[in-house]
Amino acid sequence: MSESYESEKGKNSANFESDRVNISLVKYFWQANPFTSSKTDTVPKFLRKIDVLKNFSENELRILANSMHFRKFSEKEVVFRQNDVGIGFYFIYSGRVDVIIEGQKSEDQEAAENLGTYLLSLNRFAYFGELALLQENSLRNATVIAREPTELLGIFKPDIEELIQTNPNVVAKLLQSISLIVSQRLTSMTREIRELKYRISELEKINQ
Amino acid sequence: MKIKTYKHFIFTLILIMGFVGMFSLPRLSLPFLASYLFYLILEPFVPRLTLLGLKKNIAVMIIMTGVLTISIFPIIKISPIISSEIENIQYYIPKLENYVNVQFQQIQHFLQAKFGFELQDKYIFEAFSYLRTQVTSVLLKLPQFLASILEWMFLVPLLSYFLLADSERVKKTFLKLVPNSIFERFYYIFHQLNKQIGDYIFAKFIEASIVGIIITVGLVLLKVRFSIILGLAAAITNIIPYVGPLLGIIPAGLLGMTEYGWSPQFGAMMILYLVANVIDIGIVFPLLVSKIVDLHPVVVVVSVILGSQYLGVLGMIICIPIAAALKLILIEIYKEFYEIRS
Incomplete structure (x- = not known):
């Protein structure tokens, strides 16, 4: 690196700015300091890549990132359990989580050890738990477990309340995004229900 | 699993240490508590200013300078009056005591004559001895109190300023644990x-x-x-x-x-x-x-x-x-x- 720097410097001096400090290089070394691996830069960049947040401006993403919390989960650690009261909406920053729906709780121990039916697994850039921000005393619909060491970015009800005071426009956009997610889910569920109803009626016809 | 229990242990330890520290170091925890009260009182004004487009630091600075300039005049003007009033009260108490005693005796006589019920003296004596010891203890503590006021006048605004400016960051660090x-x-x-x-x-x-x-x-x-x-x-x-x-x-x-x-x-x-x-x-x-x-x-x-x-x-x-x-x-x-x- 130093050689290239020297050669760079040589070129520069050959031109006209002989003694000038190469600001961009200094800045690079300043930021490349291993002790200052700041998340201030990376989190907004991460959020930029999430589809539902595309209506946010850069500055709004920065504000949103400031009020989010980084949570680290080890493998097999439970993020939240079904029927817990939830207050948080999570984005997967790294790692993978499994969403599991627990069946009816049976008395015997063996069935309880079996953690229920596997639903789907979510990877980087996916999100879950958005209903908790909208509902009062929202109960989680499923259990979420980290399948590998996972980093989650969470935003919680208290953060939303604070943002309403300080940055109402950011909250408005966030709630717009969440309602987008919810409405997409509602549409697909309606379609699914319609299909199921149709199949039921078909089955009834066959049985008659 | 092990890491999880460690985390719980460390977190409980921090909470317990916080409480113990609060009760065992009153000289630190009292100004902290006072600045926390100031923080709670002043905090609602911060978003009003930031919504106008000011940066948080500048908003906090404006609020603190405002509060300090507004409060300097009353503190300088009123605190001597208060201390002189407290000193005067101790000379005033005998007069008050005398008056209350006279009234009390009148009531005692009245009750005795009308209903034959004898009112005990001890309540009034106890009340006055309590009042006297309280006032004396306040007067004895006054120099010490004034000295600590000087310390507080420096500490409390400083701490409230940093609470106002950095509360978010402190809260986030705490929540990480x-x-x-x-x-x-x-x-x-x-x-x-x-x-x-x-x-x-x-x-x-x-x-x-x-x-x-x-x-x-x-x-x-x-x-x-x-x-x-x-x-x-x-x-x-x-x-x-x-x-x-x-x-x-x-x-x-x-x-x-x-x-x-x-x-x-x-x-x-x-x-x-x-x-x-x-x-x-x-x-x-x-x-x-x-x-x-x-x-x-x-x-x-x-x-x-x-x-x-x-x-x-x-x-x-x-x-x-x-x-x-x-x-x-x-x-x-x-x-x-x-x-x-x-």
Whole structure:
């Protein structure tokens, strides 16, 4: 690196700015300091890549990132359990989580050890738990477990309340995004229900 | 699994150390507590300024400079008056005692003649000996108090400034230590506690200062002695629910009777207290009611009694936020065991 720097410097001096400090290089070394691996830069960049947040401006993403919390989960650690009261909406920053729906709780121990039916697994850039921000005393619909060491970015009800005071426009956009997610889910569920109803009626016809 | 238990252990250790530190280092924790109160009172003004497009640091700076410049004048002007009033009170007490004794004897004779019931002397003696020791102890502590005031005048604004400017960052760092399994619940209770206690203290501060200012100004206009101390007493006792306003009237009533007897001056003083409390109940309270915690009146009375039992007047003042905090935690425990799992 130093050689290239020297050669760079040589070129520069050959031109006209002989003694000038190469600001961009200094800045690079300043930021490349291993002790200052700041998340201030990376989190907004991460959020930029999430589809539902595309209506946010850069500055709004920065504000949103400031009020989010980084949570680290080890493998097999439970993020939240079904029927817990939830207050948080999570984005997967790294790692993978499994969403599991627990069946009816049976008395015997063996069935309880079996953690229920596997639903789907979510990877980087996916999100879950958005209903908790909208509902009062929202109960989680499923259990979420980290399948590998996972980093989650969470935003919680208290953060939303604070943002309403300080940055109402950011909250408005966030709630717009969440309602987008919810409405997409509602549409697909309606379609699914319609299909199921149709199949039921078909089955009834066959049985008659 | 092991890391998880370590995290729980460290977190509990930090909480316990925090509490122990608070009680064992009063010289540090008291200014911290005072600046936390200031923070709670001033914090609602920060978003108002940041919404105008100011940066948070600048908004905090403007608020702090504003508060400091506004408060410098009263502190310089009023604190000598207060200390001279406190000194005068000790010379005034014999006069008050004499008057009360005369009145008490009259009542004693009256009761004896009418109903044949003999009123004991000891209550009045106990009350006065208590009052005398209290005033003497305050006077003895005054130099020490003034020295610590100097320390506080430096510490409290500094700490409040950094609380206002950096509370977010401190909170985030603290929340990072909370173990995952209890994070959401903890954050929720933590937030609710902060909000409710903050709102309560903000509302009570406004209410008490309005009542205090009305009474002080009124008493100054009526040219009553010890007007500032009486106004301060009315403001502080106003914080206590239900009995507070009555407690605030007692010293003024005694002083008024001793000084003026049954005269228009005394009537004017009582009307002033009445007007101040009517303004408080009729105008200030309805405006702030949403910010004052909703505890059942019975709970309020019980916690005031318990507070007075253990910590005297201070207990009566701080009992409501503590009761509100306990209520929140109990509700969460109730939900945990009775509602969700069923």
